[in-house]
Amino acid sequence: MNKPRIVYILRHGPGKWVIVSIDRCEEDEKYQTNIDVDMHRANRTHVAFSFKVSLAEDFDYTVSIRIDICKYVDGGCKTYQTLADESAINFCEKYAKQNVDAALQMLDMNGFPLPVGDYAVDDYIFNVAELPENAVYGDFVGKGYLIKQGVEFSCVKVAANFVKNDDEDEED
Structure with missing residues (x-):
């Protein structure tokens, strides 16, 4: 017996990211370990x-x-992608080295x-x-977990949208 397949059509192309919240x-x-974050828009391109x-x-x-990243579609936020690394430090150095180095400098850490x-x-x-200029358009939520010896000890949630360049930011 054949099972029905659900197919999502994902539109992608050039655009910009809008970070909605971090909680x-x-x-x-x-x-x-809990992380308290306050976010505000510094200007149109910086947070x-x-x-x-x-x-x-x-x-x-x-x-x-x-x-764990989910994308909002009809019916709620559906699993979209999972990113993982055995070393959070290696992950940070690979994908966000400049940002992490700047934050460490603010902590007076080398x-x-x-x-x-x-x-x-x-x-x-x-x-x-x-952030990447080409992606799938839509509303996303990512939950990032830090894990030690198989136990999650911290979690933070980020909501972001990827919109076409001609779309206006909701908060502007």
């Missing part, structure tokens, strides 16, 4: 973040990362690892225009 994940009380983290685990090469402790960064400026 704690639901049920954040179950995580040992400013201030964040506080109380690391309950050393952030070293044994910490892995998983980012690099990794980060020991257990409290950290705060005020008004970190992120250039949204540095």
